[in-house]
Amino acid sequence: MGTHYGPRRPQQAAGFTLVELMVVVSIIAILATTVGFYVMTVVDKADQTKVQHEIRTLMGALEMYRLDFKQYPESLEGLVNNAKRVRYLDQGKIPLDSWRKPYVYSVQSSREYTLVSYGADGKPGGEGYDADISSINLKGDEKQGAPGAPNQGNEHARTT
Numbered sequence: 132m133g134t135h136y137g138p139r140r141p142q143q144a145a146g147f148t149l150v151e152l153m154v155v156v157s158i159i160a161i162l163a164t165t166v167g168f169y170v171m172t173v174v175d176k177a178d179q180t181k182v183q184h185e186i187r188t189l190m191g192a193l194e195m196y197r198l199d200f201k202q203y204p205e206s207l208e209g210l211v212n213n214a215k216r217v218r219y220l221d222q223g224k225i226p227l228d229s230w231r232k233p234y235v236y237s238v239q240s241s242r243e244y245t246l247v248s249y250g251a252d253g254k255p256g257g258e259g260y261d262a263d264i265s266s267i268n269l270k271g272d273e274k275q276g277a278p279g280a281p282n283q284g285n286e287h288a289r290t291t
Contacts, residue, residue, distance in 0.1 A: 175251075175260045178229035182248045182264045185226055189234065189246055190266055192219035202241035207234065 192210050196219050197203050204210060210219040220226075227233055228248040235247045246266040250257050257263065 203244045207236045
């Protein structure tokens with residue numbers, strides 16, 4: 132009949148040991164941490180770049196306003212609500228910066244203004260991700276032709 136007498140061999144257990152699983156989980160955790168850190172750095176840089184482009188857009192709109200009215204508006208609202216009913220921004224409203232805070236705009240004279248985002252912390256000053264992004268620096272970059280280069284010595288964005 133097919134009966135088998137004698138010692139039985141133990142069957143091989145299928146699957147992974149606990150140590151093997153712990154090694155794989157540890158490797159995945161290390162990779163996820165490294166990739167997560169890199170992704171967050173890229174997101175931070177993208178926020179800063181977006182603010183730089185928005186400030187440049189607002190600077191262009193302010194220049195167009197000045198050509199029509201011979202001075203800069205008292206507030207950024209003048210770019211969308213003014214006596215001539217001209218909208219100088221396509222979206223019809225003043226954008227917030229990447230950290231959902233309003234841009235800080237001040238007029239020094241009919242030919243001088245500053246436009247600033249205070250960065251992620253929303254406070255003047257700061258370094259890295261918290262650093263201010265200003266029309267002063269961006270106006271200097273246009274003159275020097277170097278993106279991201281700081282402008283030395285110019286206190287206000289000037290138009291002649």
